[in-house]
Amino acid sequence: MGRQPCCDKVGLKKGPWTAEEDKKLINFILTNGQCCWRAVPKLAGLLRCGKSCRLRWINYLRPDLKRGLLSEYEEQMVIDLHAQLGNRWSKIASHLPGRTDNEIKNHWNTHIKKKLRKMGIDPLTHKPLATTTDQQQPQKPQMEIQQEVQEQPQPQECLLTEILDIEDHQNKEPEKSPQSSNREGNRLEEEHKFETVDNIMNNNSSFCTDDVPLIEPHEIIVPNCVPSTSSSSSSSNYSSSDHSSNFLEEWQFPADFEWPNINIDLWDDDFSSWDLLINDDVDRKAATFVDPNSSLTQFPRMVFDHQDSWKYGLL
DNA sequence: AACCCTCGCAACCGCTCACGA
DNA sequence: GTCGTGAGCGGTTGCGAGGGT
Known part of the structure; x- marks a missing residue:
């Protein structure tokens, strides 16, 4: 019993991807689109498991990825979103176009955590370390932290709370969108969400697009x-x-x-x-x-x- | 120059969850 | 309800780069 492994691991390659493998994967996805990751390695001529292909594509090869370090603005977004969402990296990533959950998680663990500690902020609770340094204290549940954060909204969080409220609102209304279970429905919801977020961003004076390095x-x-x-x-x-x-x-x-x-x-x-x-x-x-x-x-x-x-x- | 250590990050692992057949 | 699959998550590992001794 139990779940079948995602692939037959015998004879499969692990470790860093080579240029040749990337080439094959890109070629395959651009030709055939994303479908049935389990079949991708075989069809693309790769000795990798489907999951590995998927991760490689999502975290590295996807053409809409931004590369390089997170900007100050993005970092602040991550911090604020983390205060609201906790370690839900994919949710956080969805608010940062071109960034992946893995990238954000890594950046959080290697940079932001240290930075916050240096600033005297507990990266877990987003509260001053002085009040939370007692590590004997049990870790507060995320909901509780979130409540506290929402009670004392900070400038950037006002916008984020608004955005997240919209998401919650949309997520809580599945009956209004009977197609929401299918991919097209989800896509339309996503589009609508970003449209709404854009509106907020445009109408909210606290959001400064100058902070975002736009490139013509x-x-x-x-x-x-x-x-x-x-x-x-x-x-x-x-x-x-x-x-x-x-x-x-x-x-x-x-x-x-x-x-x-x-x-x-x-x-x-x-x-x-x-x-x-x-x-x-x-x-x-x-x-x-x-x-x-x-x-x-x-x-x-x-x-x-x-x-x-x-x-x-x-x- | 050689060695050691730390750091950053891509990649992996094992698991749960959601969803459709 | 069961099964197969993809998505997502938290944690960990592996390895190259770079700095220090």
């Missing part, structure tokens, strides 16, 4: 997708520990690679509503996908450079 498309369409030399992005295209660290900068589709028809049915929801912009200002054709539903509409997701072959780059 013309700024990011650069020949050969030369990566930024800034410290935050210099290691962003690949992990510093990855032997194939320049893969995303150097990797090109094979000359005979046929770009798939961007059939909405084949693309995940994240892609389905993207605009394709063609920019002829540069000496080669480049296309930028921009997510119109994102609160960071100007943030580029993918750049393709077409001269001799397609080039794929993540920003």
Whole structure:
């Protein structure tokens, strides 16, 4: 009895992904879309388990990922959201476009925790350490902490409380959206949520979009997708520990690679509503996908450079 | 130069939950 | 109700980079 393992682990590769494997996975997903992760490794010719493929795609290869360190603003968002949501990393990540739960969790554990402790704040309770340093005290339940936080809203939290209230409200009304159980329903809800959040952000004077490093498309369409030399992005295209660290900068589709028809049915929801912009200002054709539903509409997701072959780059 | 240690982060593990067939 | 699958989560591991001795 018991659950079947997600894959037959015999003969499967573990550890860091190679450029070749990434290539295969990207190729497969862009051609076939995301479906049945268990079948992906076999169909894509990978000696990995489906879960590993899924994680690799979600945490690293997805084209809509932002790379590099979290900005001050994002960090503050994480802290505030953590105060509201606790360790629900995926929920937190959903408020930070282009960031993954794993990335946020790692950043929390390696940077923010230390930072908060340095500031005399208990990262668990978000209260001054002086009042919570007694580690003999049992840890407060998250609901209790949340209640306390909501009783004393701080500037940024006012906005977050509003956002989270909207989510709660939407989550509590399944009867009004009978299709909410299916993916399309969820997508529409997500779109509506972001639309609402955008409205709040636009109407809330305490939210300053200047804090968000928006990049205009013309700024990011650069020949050969030369990566930024800034410290935050210099290691962003690949992990510093990855032997194939320049893969995303150097990797090109094979000359005979046929770009798939961007059939909405084949693309995940994240892609389905993207605009394709063609920019002829540069000496080669480049296309930028921009997510119109994102609160960071100007943030580029993918750049393709077409001269001799397609080039794929993540920003 | 060699060794050791710490750090950061990608990746993994094992589990639960949600959902559809 | 059961089963298969994907998603999500918390915790942990592995390994390269970099700094110190």
